[in-house]
Amino acid sequence: MANKRILLIEDDNTLRDAFSMVLSKEFDVVAVADGRLGLYEAESRDFDLILLDMLMPVMDGRAFLRAYDNKKNIPIIVFSNLDAKTEVDEAISLGATRYLLKSWASPKELIKVVRDTLTEV
Amino acid sequence: MRVEVSVDTIIDSHMRNTLLETLGDIYNPTKNGKMPILVGLFVIAVGVLASVMFSEVIVRRSNTDLLNQNNQQIAIVSSYITYKGSSINQILSDSASLFKIKPDLLQEEWNKYFNQNDALRNNPDLLLVGFVQHVPVEGIANYESPEGRGVKIWPKTESDYASPITFIASLSPMKDDIYGYSMSSDTSRREAIEKARDTGEAVMTAPVNLVQDGKDNKLLGVLIYFPIYNYDGVPDTIEERRAGLRGFAYVAMRPGDLVESIDESVLASSRSNFIITDVSANKKMYATNNPHGSNEGIISQSQDVTLSGRQWRITLETYQSTLQRWTNPGITFVLGILTSVGIGFAFTYLLGLRMYRMNMEGENEIARAKTDLLALASHQLRTPASGVKQYIGMLREGFVGKLKPDQQRLVDKAYYANERQIDIVNQLLYVAKADADQLRPRTTVLKPSKITQDVISSLEQQAFSKSITIDCEIDEDLEIEADPRYFYMIIDNLVNNAIKYSEENGEVIVSINIVKDCMVMKVSDKGIGIDKDNYDELFEKFHRIDSDLSQKEGGTGLGLYLVKKLVEAHHGKIEIESTIGQGTTFEVFIPTKFEVEEFGSSQHDNYKKRRK
Numbered sequence: 156m157a158n159k160r161i162l163l164i165e166d167d168n169t170l171r172d173a174f175s176m177v178l179s180k181e182f183d184v185v186a187v188a189d190g191r192l193g194l195y196e197a198e199s200r201d202f203d204l205i206l207l208d209m210l211m212p213v214m215d216g217r218a219f220l221r222a223y224d225n226k227k228n229i230p231i232i233v234f235s236n237l238d239a240k241t242e243v244d245e246a247i248s249l250g251a252t253r254y255l256l257k258s259w260a261s262p263k264e265l266i267k268v269v270r271d272t273l274t275e276v
Numbered sequence: 277m278r279v280e281v282s283v284d285t286i287i288d289s290h291m292r293n294t295l296l297e298t299l300g301d302i303y304n305p306t307k308n309g310k311m312p313i314l315v316g317l318f319v320i321a322v323g324v325l326a327s328v329m330f331s332e333v334i335v336r337r338s339n340t341d342l343l344n345q346n347n348q349q350i351a352i353v354s355s356y357i358t359y360k361g362s363s364i365n366q367i368l369s370d371s372a373s374l375f376k377i378k379p380d381l382l383q384e385e386w387n388k389y390f391n392q393n394d395a396l397r398n399n400p401d402l403l404l405v406g407f408v409q410h411v412p413v414e415g416i417a418n419y420e421s422p423e424g425r426g427v428k429i430w431p432k433t434e435s436d437y438a439s440p441i442t443f444i445a446s447l448s449p450m451k452d453d454i455y456g457y458s459m460s461s462d463t464s465r466r467e468a469i470e471k472a473r474d475t476g477e478a479v480m481t482a483p484v485n486l487v488q489d490g491k492d493n494k495l496l497g498v499l500i501y502f503p504i505y506n507y508d509g510v511p512d513t514i515e516e517r518r519a520g521l522r523g524f525a526y527v528a529m530r531p532g533d534l535v536e537s538i539d540e541s542v543l544a545s546s547r548s549n550f551i552i553t554d555v556s557a558n559k560k561m562y563a564t565n566n567p568h569g570s571n572e573g574i575i576s577q578s579q580d581v582t583l584s585g586r587q588w589r590i591t592l593e594t595y596q597s598t599l600q601r602w603t604n605p606g607i608t609f610v611l612g613i614l615t616s617v618g619i620g621f622a623f624t625y626l627l628g629l630r631m632y633r634m635n636m637e638g639e640n641e642i643a644r645a646k647t648d649l650l651a652l653a654s655h656q657l658r659t660p661a662s663g664v665k666q667y668i669g670m671l672r673e674g675f676v677g678k679l680k681p682d683q684q685r686l687v688d689k690a691y692y693a694n695e696r697q698i699d700i701v702n703q704l705l706y707v708a709k710a711d712a713d714q715l716r717p718r719t720t721v722l723k724p725s726k727i728t729q730d731v732i733s734s735l736e737q738q739a740f741s742k743s744i745t746i747d748c749e750i751d752e753d754l755e756i757e758a759d760p761r762y763f764y765m766i767i768d769n770l771v772n773n774a775i776k777y778s779e780e781n782g783e784v785i786v787s788i789n790i791v792k793d794c795m796v797m798k799v800s801d802k803g804i805g806i807d808k809d810n811y812d813e814l815f816e817k818f819h820r821i822d823s824d825l826s827q828k829e830g831g832t833g834l835g836l837y838l839v840k841k842l843v844e845a846h847h848g849k850i851e852i853e854s855t856i857g858q859g860t861t862f863e864v865f866i867p868t869k870f871e872v873e874e875f876g877s878s879q880h881d882n883y884k885k886r887r888k
Contacts, residue, residue, distance in 0.1 A: 262669040
């Protein structure tokens with residue numbers, strides 16, 4: 156079975172490196188540094204899941220969710236350090252599948268959440 | 277080889293003090309608190325000063341107003357008298373011309389003339405219009421009135437001529453005995469008569485007792501004589517006038533009647549009295565008699581008017597006492613002071629309110645800035661910490677191969693130290709939110725037993741290292757409506773504290789029950805206990821109990837503050853029960869159903885309302 160393809164949109168170099176390292180253990184990962192590049196990737200290639208940071212320069216997570224036409228209904232996990240109720244509600248209302256705190260998941264837990272999200276769909 | 281990894285106190289005591297000082301400044305916005313009171317006092321002072329000055333001005337102004345008004349009244353009376361004089365002259369010269377038409381005029385015809393024209397009716401202030409015959413000395417003894425009624429000249433006087441009253445026309449009945457009265461027998465009348473005779477003009481007498489009033493009457497009157505000559509017109513020389521004198525047409529009147537026939541409103545003022553004086557005779561002819569306080573301080577205004585050769589003085593006397601009663605400066609002063617005190621208080625209140633609001637705004641602004649800073653800082657701290665968590669996590673979870681036991685132990689320590697750092701940063705973030713009143717629970721129906729178990733298992737390591745047992749007494753089926761993350765943080769902090777403040781081999785008990793619609797959670801330890809005096813401080817930000825144990829354990833001093841805020845965000849409350857040396861129990865009460873409140877209202881306020 157071919158690996159699932161994940162698009163990781165994260166502006167912080169360290170986190171982008173760490174998350175892609177963790178996720179590449181089980182998935183094919185394309186990692187980009189802002190929402191605009193993410194939008195380009197998402198529209199030009201097929202992905203099974205998108206991991207989206209909220210606070211980003213150029214195009215933040217909110218703007219990405221507004222701009223992205225999710226025709227194939229790809230699950231989108233929004234992950235951020237922001238966990239204010241309004242932010243979460245807004246992300247969900249803009250089409251995010253679930254919301255994840257960056258600091259919450261250990262590598263195994265992160266993979267588990269992604270795997271669970273993929274099987275749920 | 278053993279290596280101790282120590283991530284003890286993230287906030288050391290120095291930093292804590294600095295923070296407390298900063299917060300103290302922010303939370304005591306009492307600077308310039310006296311300003312509104314000072315401004316209020318200033319306004320009152322200005323008001324008092326203004327009312328003193330103003331009352332003076334008012335007195336002066338109203339005095340001036342009154343005096344101006346008086347002058348107007350005097351002018352009205354004067355011009356009326358002047359007008360009256362000329363109309364009397366007209367009446368006299370008209371009646372004199374009767375004798376030109378009919379030299380042997382009779383009383384009957386005289387009366388008829390005045391009945392036919394309205395001279396008397398139009399001038400009710402005239403007592404009568406009469407005719408005085410000129411009788412030379414040789415004719416006095418044989419005087420016979422034109423009607424032949426046997427009227428004699430009286431009183432008997434040694435004089436070169438007599439001037440008996442011959443005709444009288446009057447609206448009021450006259451006694452017959454005044455006929456024949458010789459006007460020239462009285463000095464005042466004689467002076468006027470002779471002056472009229474010599475000048476050929478109407479001349480008024482000084483004030484006299486009118487003959488019809490009798491001698492006892494104190495009312496004074498005046499007479500105006502108009503000479504009638506035997507020739508047409510007035511002769512050129514005094515000699516001719518004396519020789520050709522036929523008699524006089526005359527009127528009698530009282531100056532009082534004259535003034536009182538004016539519209540009453542002119543004289544209605546009760547603050548002053550009207551006086552009419554004959555200047556040359558220096559005799560008061562008329563005076564109104566309005567009561568007044570004292571005779572002191574009379575303001576007298578007057579104007580002279582000439583009427584048929586005599587000078588009258590019209591005087592208006594106003595009494596200071598009535599002036600003062602009318603424009604009492606005391607009342608003005610008191611009203612002024614009351615008003616200014618009122619305005620002063622209003623100023624103080626409004627300014628105080630404004631300053632309070634400004635302070636609040638300033639405070640809010642600082643609080644907001646602080647929150648933003650904390651949120652930003654914690655975000656920046658959390659990002660690399662999250663990276664560290666992933667890297668160490670990969671090592672720890674065997675992503676790059678199995679570690680040796682020693683390596684595993686170190687990596688575990690690093691992992692947990694990092695976890696703790698993340699916890700502290702999270703706490704800071706929540707504190708910032710709590711301060712900004714932004715804790716808004718995202719509630720779901722949750723099982724307290726599950727979350728408590730999660731907490732206990734995450735703290736197992738810590739408890740195990742102090743040989744502390746944790747007992748959990750919770751019905752697995754219990755459900756309440758709450759925010760799972762917040763709920764986790766509440767239990768986590770309380771159990772963490774309980775372990776922290778327990779001696780080795782201690783015991784921590786967590787129990788949750790539902791009483792009516794309220795969840796009651798108890799977290800007890802058998803630790804060092806808390807002094808009652810410290811209960812309130814315990815929930816303050818950055819407060820830590822000073823003891824050897826707390827020094828050893830370290831901490832942020834944020835935990836209980838946050839717990840209280842989180843409990844309050846769920847409309848609950850937290851209480852302490854403690855005995856020194858025996859242990860402490862924290863009791864948390866949270867309603868099982870979460871009531872969504874309107875956006876913007878403070879949870880803390882709501883909590884207070886509920887308590888009442």
